[in-house]
Amino acid sequence: MELGRREFLALTGLAASAVALGGCARAGAAAPDGSLRAAFGQPVTDLDPYNAGTAVDEASLIVKRLVFDTLVRRDGDRLVPGLAASWKRVGDTTWVFQLRQGVRFHDGGAVTARDVVACLERTKAVKSAQSALWATVKSARADGDHTVTFETDGPMATLPVNLTLLFIVPARLVADPAQKRRPIGSGPFRVTGFTPSTNVELARFDGYWGGPAALPGISMPFIAETSSAITALRNGDVDLLWPVPSDQLGEVRGHRGVRVAAVPSWTYYLTWFNCGRKPFTDPRVRRAMIQALDLEEIVGKLFGAGAERMRAPIPSTVFGFAEQPPYPHDPGAARRALRDAGLPDGFTTTMMWFDATGPLARELAQSMISAWDEIGVTVTPQSIEKAQWLQRLNALDWDMELQTNTVTTGDAAFTLGRLYTSKANRMGYKNPALDKVLAAAGAEQDTAARARLYAEACKTIWSDAVGIFPAALTTAYGLRSDLTGFTPAANNQPDLSAVRRG
Structure with a gap:
C-alpha cells in the first residue's frame, strides 16, 4: 500500500519516539533513564544559535533555552x-x-x-x-x-x-x-544526541551555575500527528505535550493520569501578502482579500475557546498592543475593490504553509481559500516541509504564506520592530514613515510613550493590510499528573529545568 505524506510522517514520528524513548538516539546517546519526555508540535531542524534560517524558529528556541544561557x-x-x-x-x-x-x-x-x-x-x-x-x-x-x-x-x-x-x-x-548538531553552551542541559526533525536528547549539566536541573535529562521526540502524540501522552510514553489543539482537548481532559495546563499565549496566526509581488503591491487587493473572510465565524468554528479573533497585528497579551477596528466581512465590497484595482475577473495566486506550524493549520488554510474562491480569487495551496518553507520564506519566494508567529520576548519590538521595517524586508512591504515610528519606539525610554508609538505602528500595519491576522491562540499543555514544578509559558518556551516527578 502506498502511504500518503501525512501517514508517512506519522509513522516516522512514532518510530522516532520509540527509538528515543527506548534507549538509543539515532545520532549520539539517548537522554539518561528517568528523563522528562517532552513532545512539541514542530520539528527541531538545527541547534546552531546563529543559523540564519532558524534564528527565531520556535522549536529550535525551546531547545536553545535549555542548552545555552543569555545575559x-x-x-x-x-x-x-x-x-x-x-x-x-x-x-x-x-x-x-x-x-x-x-x-x-x-x-x-x-x-x-x-x-x-x-x-x-x-x-x-x-x-x-x-x-x-x-x-x-x-x-x-x-x-x-x-x-x-x-x-x-x-x-x-x-x-x-x-x-x-x-x-x-x-x-x-x-x-x-559542529554547533549545528552537538553544540556547547553553559545552560542547564547539554546535548547528547540529535537527529534533525526527529529527536533531541539532552542530559543534565551538573555544573550549571544556577544549580542542577530536577530531572536527569530531557528527551524530545517529534511526533508528526497530534492524535498519535496524545495517545503517547495517555499511555505514558511521553510526559508532556504541547500545544494541544482545542478540538482535541477532550482527548486529554478527564483522562486518568493526565491533566491540562493552559495560558493565553503570545502565539498567533498570520497570513502575509508578498507586497513586492503583483497583485499584492496594491493595498486595495490586500484589503479585498481580508473583506472576503468571515474571520469571526472561521476562528469560532475552528478554534472555539482555544483562540480569539485578533484586533491588531500582535496579540492583546503583548506590550504595545492597540486595538484596531475589524475589517467587516463584505464579499460584495471585496469584488468591487478588485474591479477598481483592474481585476474584475479576479486572479490566480498561491499560499504556502507547513502543517506543523500550528493547530488546525490545514483547516484554517482551506477555510480561507474557500472564501477567496467566492470572490473570484483562485488560490493554489502549497503545503510543504518546514525546511523548504523556511528557505522560501526568507527568499521572498511566495505569493501568500500562512504561519504561526510567537512574540518571543512579549514586547512589540520583537515583532513590529523586527519584521515590518523597510530594511528587514520580510514581506516586500516598505514604508519610510513606519520606519521612523518603529525607530522612535525602539529608542524611547518612557513606557507610556513607547506604547503610544507602537499603537501608531499597529494602526499603520493594520490599515495598510500588510497581512491577515486571524487568531491569537491559547496554548494548552497536556502533561502527566505526577509532574510538578511545571509553569505554562506564554511564548511556548517553558522552563523545563524545574520540572520533576512527584
Missing part, C-alpha cells in the same frame, strides 16, 4: 539576571553588564566577557530574522573577564529584552559547523 532572562513580566548578574545604562548610548563569576561551559571552559563579544559580533554578521534587533548596536567590548560594554547608535531602550535572545557559546565555536 538576561524573562520571568513572567519581568526581566531578570541570567549570565549577567547586573546591568546599568551609562548615558544615552552605553550599557554596562557585569557577568557572573565562576560560570563554566559544558566543556569545562570559563565563560568570559570575550565570549559575549564574539557572540554579539557573530549575531550581527549573520543576516537573519533577528538582524533588525541588533541593527542599532554598534559594538561590544570586554573590559576584563566579567564586564561587557555595549555601545549603541543612538538611544536603545530594547537592548535588555533583546539580550534574552543572544545565546552565549565559547568564542572559538561561534562559526563552528
Whole structure:
C-alpha cells in the first residue's frame, strides 16, 4: 500500500519516539533513564544559535533555552539576571553588564566577557530574522573577564529584552559547523544526541551555575500527528505535550493520569501578502482579500475557546498592543475593490504553509481559500516541509504564506520592530514613515510613550493590510499528573529545568 505524506510522517514520528524513548538516539546517546519526555508540535531542524534560517524558529528556541544561557532572562513580566548578574545604562548610548563569576561551559571552559563579544559580533554578521534587533548596536567590548560594554547608535531602550535572545557559546565555536548538531553552551542541559526533525536528547549539566536541573535529562521526540502524540501522552510514553489543539482537548481532559495546563499565549496566526509581488503591491487587493473572510465565524468554528479573533497585528497579551477596528466581512465590497484595482475577473495566486506550524493549520488554510474562491480569487495551496518553507520564506519566494508567529520576548519590538521595517524586508512591504515610528519606539525610554508609538505602528500595519491576522491562540499543555514544578509559558518556551516527578 502506498502511504500518503501525512501517514508517512506519522509513522516516522512514532518510530522516532520509540527509538528515543527506548534507549538509543539515532545520532549520539539517548537522554539518561528517568528523563522528562517532552513532545512539541514542530520539528527541531538545527541547534546552531546563529543559523540564519532558524534564528527565531520556535522549536529550535525551546531547545536553545535549555542548552545555552543569555545575559538576561524573562520571568513572567519581568526581566531578570541570567549570565549577567547586573546591568546599568551609562548615558544615552552605553550599557554596562557585569557577568557572573565562576560560570563554566559544558566543556569545562570559563565563560568570559570575550565570549559575549564574539557572540554579539557573530549575531550581527549573520543576516537573519533577528538582524533588525541588533541593527542599532554598534559594538561590544570586554573590559576584563566579567564586564561587557555595549555601545549603541543612538538611544536603545530594547537592548535588555533583546539580550534574552543572544545565546552565549565559547568564542572559538561561534562559526563552528559542529554547533549545528552537538553544540556547547553553559545552560542547564547539554546535548547528547540529535537527529534533525526527529529527536533531541539532552542530559543534565551538573555544573550549571544556577544549580542542577530536577530531572536527569530531557528527551524530545517529534511526533508528526497530534492524535498519535496524545495517545503517547495517555499511555505514558511521553510526559508532556504541547500545544494541544482545542478540538482535541477532550482527548486529554478527564483522562486518568493526565491533566491540562493552559495560558493565553503570545502565539498567533498570520497570513502575509508578498507586497513586492503583483497583485499584492496594491493595498486595495490586500484589503479585498481580508473583506472576503468571515474571520469571526472561521476562528469560532475552528478554534472555539482555544483562540480569539485578533484586533491588531500582535496579540492583546503583548506590550504595545492597540486595538484596531475589524475589517467587516463584505464579499460584495471585496469584488468591487478588485474591479477598481483592474481585476474584475479576479486572479490566480498561491499560499504556502507547513502543517506543523500550528493547530488546525490545514483547516484554517482551506477555510480561507474557500472564501477567496467566492470572490473570484483562485488560490493554489502549497503545503510543504518546514525546511523548504523556511528557505522560501526568507527568499521572498511566495505569493501568500500562512504561519504561526510567537512574540518571543512579549514586547512589540520583537515583532513590529523586527519584521515590518523597510530594511528587514520580510514581506516586500516598505514604508519610510513606519520606519521612523518603529525607530522612535525602539529608542524611547518612557513606557507610556513607547506604547503610544507602537499603537501608531499597529494602526499603520493594520490599515495598510500588510497581512491577515486571524487568531491569537491559547496554548494548552497536556502533561502527566505526577509532574510538578511545571509553569505554562506564554511564548511556548517553558522552563523545563524545574520540572520533576512527584
